[in-house]
Amino acid sequence: MNGVYLVLASIFMTALLRFLPFVLWKNRAIPEIVQRLGRELPYAIMAMLVVYCLRNTDFQASFGIPEAIALVVTAGLHLYKRNSLISIATGTLVYMVLVQLVFV
Amino acid sequence: MKRKVIQLAFQKTIPVMVGYLVLGFGYGIYSASKSYGLGWVFPISLFVYAGTMQYVLVDLLVSHASVLEGLLTTFMVNARHLFYGISMLEPYQVLKKEKPYVIFALTDETYSLVVQEVPEGISKRWYYFFISLFDHCYWVLGSCLGALVGSANIIPSKGIEFSMTALFLTVFLDQWKEKQDHFSALFGLVASIGSILLFGKDHFLIPTMILIALALYIRGKRERI
Numbered sequence: 001m002n003g004v005y006l007v008l009a010s011i012f013m014t015a016l017l018r019f020l021p022f023v024l025w026k027n028r029a030i031p032e033i034v035q036r037l038g039r040e041l042p043y044a045i046m047a048m049l050v051v052y053c054l055r056n057t058d059f060q061a062s063f064g065i066p067e068a069i070a071l072v073v074t075a076g077l078h079l080y081k082r083n084s085l086i087s088i089a090t091g092t093l094v095y096m097v098l099v100q101l102v103f104v
Numbered sequence: 105m106k107r108k109v110i111q112l113a114f115q116k117t118i119p120v121m122v123g124y125l126v127l128g129f130g131y132g133i134y135s136a137s138k139s140y141g142l143g144w145v146f147p148i149s150l151f152v153y154a155g156t157m158q159y160v161l162v163d164l165l166v167s168h169a170s171v172l173e174g175l176l177t178t179f180m181v182n183a184r185h186l187f188y189g190i191s192m193l194e195p196y197q198v199l200k201k202e203k204p205y206v207i208f209a210l211t212d213e214t215y216s217l218v219v220q221e222v223p224e225g226i227s228k229r230w231y232y233f234f235i236s237l238f239d240h241c242y243w244v245l246g247s248c249l250g251a252l253v254g255s256a257n258i259i260p261s262k263g264i265e266f267s268m269t270a271l272f273l274t275v276f277l278d279q280w281k282e283k284q285d286h287f288s289a290l291f292g293l294v295a296s297i298g299s300i301l302l303f304g305k306d307h308f309l310i311p312t313m314i315l316i317a318l319a320l321y322i323r324g325k326r327e328r329i
Contacts, residue, residue, distance in 0.1 A: 003165050006174040007144070010161050011151045013178035014185070018210055021189030022196070030190055036324040037317075038187035040288045044316045045180055046276040047292030048309075049156065052163075053269035055305040066263075074270045075277060084274045085126055091270040092130070096263035 062103040070095035109227050113234035117242070120213045124242035125249075127155055130267040132250020135162045137261040145251035149244045154211060156275075157181045158247075159268040167306065180313045188215040198228045209236040211243075291319050 021030075057064045074091030081087065128149065135145050140162060152158055157178055164174055188210050195218070199206055210218075217235050222228045254261060280289055295315040299308035 002168060002171075003140075003144075005171050006164055006169060007148055007152070007161070009171045009174040010148075010157060010164075010178045013175050014152055014154050014157060014182050015208060017179070017182050017185040018189055018207055019204075021186055021193060022207055025190060025193065033321065033324050035187075035190075037320055038184065038190070040320045040324070041180075041316070042184045043279050043283065043286075043288035044292030044295070044320065045183070045313075046272055046279060047289050048296045048312050048316065049160070049181070049272040050269065050276055051293065051296035051300065052160070052309065053265075053272060055300060055308070067266075067269075070266055071269070071273065074273050078274050078277050084271075084278075085123060087274050088130075088267055088270040089126070091273075092264065092267040095266035095270075096260075099263040100260055 062099075066095055066098035066103050069098060106227075106230060109230040110234050112223065112226060113231055114238060116217055117235055117238040120217065120239050121242045123213060124155075124239060125246035127267075127271065128243045128246025129250035129253075130264065130271075131155065131158055131162075132247040132252070133254035133259070133261055134159065134250075134264050134267065135247075136251045136254025137264055138162055138166050140165055141255040142248060142251040145247050146244070149247040153209065153240060153243060154182055154185075155243070156272070159271070173310065176313060177309055180316075184212075185210065188212075188219075191219065195228070196232065199232065200229065202229070202233045206232055206236045209240050211239065214239045287323065288320065292316055295319070 054067060057067050070091050073094045074087050077090055078084070078087035131149075132145050135141070135148075135158075144165075148158055148161065152161065160177060160181060161174075164177065169177075189207065192210065192215070196203065196206065214236055217239075218232050222231050253259065254264075276289070280286065283289075292312075296308065296312045299312040299315065302308075303311055
């Protein structure tokens with residue numbers, strides 16, 4: 001049941017963030033600090049999310065090697081090709097092969 | 105008249121269609137692999153409709169996070185939507201009864217399309233509406249298909265969760281390239297790793313988000329003086 005409330009909370013907050021500007025700053029100037037936070041926040045949050053995804057990395061059994069390889073493949077491919085879909089698909093596939101067949 | 109708008113809107117959304125079908129599919133499989141199948145994926149894709157957050161939400165559900173944690177995490181992950189809204193205040197003034205829906209459906213990818221110049225002689229109102237609607241459909245469709253395939257256990261899905269890591273990493277790299285000053289990105293990295301070491305991997309999101317907000321606020325204040 002807690003899960004349902006969690007989903008509702010996420011729906012509520014996402015919608016709130018999308019509607020708020022249209023309610024709040026309809027006819028008023030946007031405070032400079034809000035504008036600044038808006039410009040800077042995404043960079044820091046994306047870094048946090050990458051770390052968040054890697055928080056369960058197992059440093060005992062596989063020494064985090066599958067994660068490291070898949071990260072390098074994803075990043076390398078992305079810097080080379082700049083195509084998000086190719087980078088994501090290849091990186092994920094490499095990781096799946098590693099954890100299913102190599103580091104079992 | 106309307107047909108022309110629909111056609112043009114559809115053409116414009118083709119790149120997003122590919123992206124949403126693939127990412128949505130990945131999300132659906134991932135969610136189903138954590139036993140949150142179609143019954144969760146369909147309403148979540150329909151009503152939350154925020155890709156990054158939906159991936160994170162799966163983890164929050166699995167770890168039985170609190171509602172407060174859900175609200176705060178959604179706030180931080182989706183705060184950027186505030187700024188999409190701000191920059192669409194003017195253009196979206198042409199909208200009438202469809203306005204609430206178009207505001208609700210303003211995702212990163214939709215923003216990247218509607219922020220562009222609307223072609224001459226095209227009804228802005230319906231152009232914005234159909235772009236938003238098409239993108240929304242792609243996302244719901246992709247994720248539901250993923251959930252069905254995931255639940256059917258056709259693909260050995262172990263490791264599929266890396267698609268989320270890879271998604272965030274590519275966005276992180278794109279952001280890194282478009283900016284000279286890397287303070288925010290680096291601070292985010294340091295604050296998260298520091299918080300994991302201090303608070304442990306199950307309770308580090310909230311302290312990290314507080315640290316990030318504080319640091320950016322202080323730095324913003326300082327630079328203005």
